[in-house]
Amino acid sequence: MKTVFLGSFGARPGVWEAILAKTTEKLDVSVLFDLDDAQRLIPLLADAEIVVSHIWKKDFPAAPRVKLLQSVAAGLDLIDVPSLPAGVTVCNVSGHEQAIAEYVLMTMLAWQHRLIDIVAAFRGGVWSTGGGAGGGPTHGEIMGKTVGIVGYGKIGREVAKRAVGFGCTVIAANRSPVADRGEASEIYPLAEIDRMLPRCDAVVIAAGLGPETRELIDARRLALMKPSAFLVNIGRAGITDEEALFAALRDGRIGGAAIDVWWQYPTAAEPNRRGSRLPFHELPSVIMTPHCSSATDGARDRRFSTVAGNLDRYVRGQPLTNVVLTT
Amino acid sequence: MKALFLGGVAAGTYEGIREELPAGLGAVVIDDPIDRARLPAAAAEADIIVSNHWRRDYPPAPRVRLVQSVATGVDLFDLAALPGGCAVCNAFGHETAIAEYVVMTALALHHRLFEIAGEFRERGSWRTSWVEGGAPHGELRGSTFGIVGYGRVGREVARRAAAFGCRILAANRSERPPDPGIERVYPLDRLDEMLPLCDTLALCTALGPETTGLIDARRLALMKPSAYLVNISRGPVVDEDALYAALRDGAIAGAALDVWWQYPTPEEPNRRGSRHDFHRLANVIVTPHNSGWTAGMVRRRWDEIADNIGRFVRGESLINVVART
Numbered sequence: 001m002k003t004v005f006l007g008s009f010g011a012r013p014g015v016w017e018a019i020l021a022k023t024t025e026k027l028d029v030s031v032l033f034d035l036d037d038a039q040r041l042i043p044l045l046a047d048a049e050i051v052v053s054h055i056w057k058k059d060f061p062a063a064p065r066v067k068l069l070q071s072v073a074a075g076l077d078l079i080d081v082p083s084l085p086a087g088v089t090v091c092n093v094s095g096h097e098q099a100i101a102e103y104v105l106m107t108m109l110a111w112q113h114r115l116i117d118i119v120a121a122f123r124g125g126v127w128s129t130g131g132g133a134g135g136g137p138t139h140g141e142i143m144g145k146t147v148g149i150v151g152y153g154k155i156g157r158e159v160a161k162r163a164v165g166f167g168c169t170v171i172a173a174n175r176s177p178v179a180d181r182g183e184a185s186e187i188y189p190l191a192e193i194d195r196m197l198p199r200c201d202a203v204v205i206a207a208g209l210g211p212e213t214r215e216l217i218d219a220r221r222l223a224l225m226k227p228s229a230f231l232v233n234i235g236r237a238g239i240t241d242e243e244a245l246f247a248a249l250r251d252g253r254i255g256g257a258a259i260d261v262w263w264q265y266p267t268a269a270e271p272n273r274r275g276s277r278l279p280f281h282e283l284p285s286v287i288m289t290p291h292c293s294s295a296t297d298g299a300r301d302r303r304f305s306t307v308a309g310n311l312d313r314y315v316r317g318q319p320l321t322n323v324v325l326t327t
Numbered sequence: 328m329k330a331l332f333l334g335g336v337a338a339g340t341y342e343g344i345r346e347e348l349p350a351g352l353g354a355v356v357i358d359d360p361i362d363r364a365r366l367p368a369a370a371a372e373a374d375i376i377v378s379n380h381w382r383r384d385y386p387p388a389p390r391v392r393l394v395q396s397v398a399t400g401v402d403l404f405d406l407a408a409l410p411g412g413c414a415v416c417n418a419f420g421h422e423t424a425i426a427e428y429v430v431m432t433a434l435a436l437h438h439r440l441f442e443i444a445g446e447f448r449e450r451g452s453w454r455t456s457w458v459e460g461g462a463p464h465g466e467l468r469g470s471t472f473g474i475v476g477y478g479r480v481g482r483e484v485a486r487r488a489a490a491f492g493c494r495i496l497a498a499n500r501s502e503r504p505p506d507p508g509i510e511r512v513y514p515l516d517r518l519d520e521m522l523p524l525c526d527t528l529a530l531c532t533a534l535g536p537e538t539t540g541l542i543d544a545r546r547l548a549l550m551k552p553s554a555y556l557v558n559i560s561r562g563p564v565v566d567e568d569a570l571y572a573a574l575r576d577g578a579i580a581g582a583a584l585d586v587w588w589q590y591p592t593p594e595e596p597n598r599r600g601s602r603h604d605f606h607r608l609a610n611v612i613v614t615p616h617n618s619g620w621t622a623g624m625v626r627r628r629w630d631e632i633a634d635n636i637g638r639f640v641r642g643e644s645l646i647n648v649v650a651r652t
Contacts (some may be wrong), residue, residue: 109431165490290456
C-alpha cells in the first residue's frame with residue numbers, strides 16, 4: 001500500500017522510522033521532508049493512498065487516491081480541509097494529554113512556589129529570597145486554588161484529575177455541552193466564560209484554535225481575571241491577544257503566565273527567532289518554553305503507537321481510531 | 328497564666344494568633360533571644376513557652392508546663408534544661424506545601440524545565456523543542472516514585488503522585504500498611520531492594536540514628552543512572568561527598584535539594600549550604616530550606632499552636648505531644 005510520510009514532522013528523521021518499527025503490516029513507503037520539492041511531491045501524491053503528515057496545503061498537487069490522512073499532531077490547524085479530495089478520513093493522534101497535563105501542574109506549582117526566582121537567588125548564595133531558613137517571605141501553594149480550564153477535552157480532563165489530587169477546585173468552559181463532568185465541579189458554556197474568569201486563580205487554555213477561540217482571551221477578558229491570576233497557554237497562541245496579554249503581564253494586571261505556544265516560530269533563516277514580536281522574555285512573571293509541553297518520551301511513544309496502529313488497521317480494513325472527520 | 332513567645336518565629340506567631348488566644352492570658356514576646364535582660368523574669372513566670380529552641384544556659388523556667396514548638400523538629404530544645412512535668416508539643420501544617428514541592432521538583436527535573444525555559448528565555452533557543460527536532464524530555468506518568476519515610480509528608484506526596492499515574496513505593500522505619508494506590512511499603516532495612524526500581528526518590532524521613540547517612544555512596548550506586556533524588560528531610564540523611572560526586576559524575580541524573588549540611592550564621596548570612604558547589608551543577612535544583620514555607624503553612628501552623636494554647640489554658644488534652652519531661 002502506497003504510503004507517504006510528509007513534511008517537517010512526519011518525514012523527520014527518527015520519526016517515520018520509529019512509527020514504521022511499530023507497524024506489522026507491509027507498506028510501500030516514501031518519505032519527503034521538503035514540501036517545496038514539487039518534483040517529488042507531485043508523483044508521490046498522485047499515487048499515495050495513505051499520507052502521514054501534520055500539514056496539507058491549499059496548493060498541494062492532486063492526490064486522487066488518498067483515503068487516509070493520518071496526522072502526527074493533535075491540532076489540525078495546518079491541514080486545509082477544503083483542498084482535500086472527497087472520501088479522505090482525517091485522523092489525529094493523542095497520547096500527549098498526560099504530558100501536557102504534567103506541564104500545566106508543574107508550571108502552576110512553580111509559579112505559586114516562586115521556584116525560578118528562589119532557585120536563581122539561592123544559586124547566587126542568597127537564602128532570604130525563599131523564606132524558611134533565610135527568614136524571607138512565604139510563597140504560595142496550589143491547594144485550595146480554583147483552576148479554570150478553557151476547553152474541556154482530553155488535556156483539560158487530565159489537568160483536572162491531577163489538580164484535584166492537589167486539593168484544587170476545578171471548573172471549566174467548553175464550546176459544546178459536556179455530558180460527563182469528570183473531576184470538574186462546574187462547566188460553563190464557552191459563551192459564558194466571562195462568568196468563569198473572575199473566579200479563577202489559574203486559567204488554563206487547553207482549547208483548539210478555531211473561530212470561537214481566536215483571540216478569545218482579549219484585553220477585556222484579561223481584565224475580568226484576578227490581578228493575582230496565573231494564565232497557562234498550552235493550546236494555541238492565537239487564542240490570546242498578543243498585545244493585550246503582554247500589556248497585562250507587563251503592568252501586573254494578572255499575576256503571571258506560562259506560555260508554551262507562540263505567535264511566531266523559528267525559520268531556517270532565523271532559528272532563534274523569538275516567539276512573539278513583543279519581549280515576553282524580559283518579563284520575570286513569565287515561564288516560557290518553546291512549544292515542548294507535550295514533547296516527552298512517553299507522549300512520543302504513545303503518539304507513534306497510535307499512528308502505527310491506524311496504518312495497520314487501514315491495511316487490514318479495520319475501523320480506525322482518532323477519526324476527526326471524513327471529507 | 329503567662330506565655331513567653333521567644334525568638335523571631337515565635338514573635339511572628341504571636342502576631343498571627345493574638346486574636347485567638349484565650350482572654351486573660353498574659354503574653355511576653357522576646358523577639359531576640361540574645362535579649363538576656365528580659366529573659367530571666369519572663370522565664371521565671373512563664374507557664375507556656377512558645378519557641379523553636381530552649382538552651383541549657385537559659386535562666387530557670389520553673390512554672391512551665393507546656394513547651395510549644397513553632398516547628399516540627401524539636402531537636403533545638405534541650406529537654407534536660409526544662410523542669411519536670413512539661414508537655415513538649417510540635418506543629419505541622421507544612422506537609423501540604425512540602426508535598427507540592429516534591430511533586431513540583433520531580434516534574435521540573437523530569438521535564439528539564441530549568442534547561443528548556445532558561446535557554447528559551449536567554450537566547451530564544453528552540454533547540455529543545457519538537458519544532459526543531461529536540462530530544463524528548465521525561466514525564467512522571469508510568470514512572471516509579473519511591474518515598475523514604477512514609478509519614479505525614481510522605482503520604483501527601485504519595486496521594487499527589489498517584490494522580491500522575493506513577494507506581495508508588497515507600498520505605499519506612501516502622502511497618503505501615505500501604506494506603507490504596509501504593510504498591511508496597513518496605514521496611515527501612517530493605518531499602519536496598521527498593522532503590523534500583525525508582526525513577527524518582529523522595530526523602531521525607533526524619534533525621535535520626537537510622538537515617539543519618541542513610542543515602543551513602545553504596546546506596547546511590549544502587550539507583551538508576553536516570554533517577555532523580557528529592558531531599559526535603561534533613562541534609563545529613565544523605566552523604567554530602569557521595570551525593571556531590573554522584574551528581575557531578577552523572578551516576579544519578581539530578582536532584583532537588585531543599586535541606587543542607589550547613590546553614591547561614593549571623594556573621595555569614597549567605598553561607599553556602601554545603602562545602603561542595605552543588606549550586607554550580609546544572610542538574611541540581613537548589614532551594615534555601617523553604618519547601619514548607621508557604622502562606623498556607625504558616626496559617627495552618629498558627630491555628631494549631633493557638634488551638635493547643637487554648638486547650639492547655641482550659642485544661643483539655645493537648646495535640647501534637649512529642650515528649651514529656
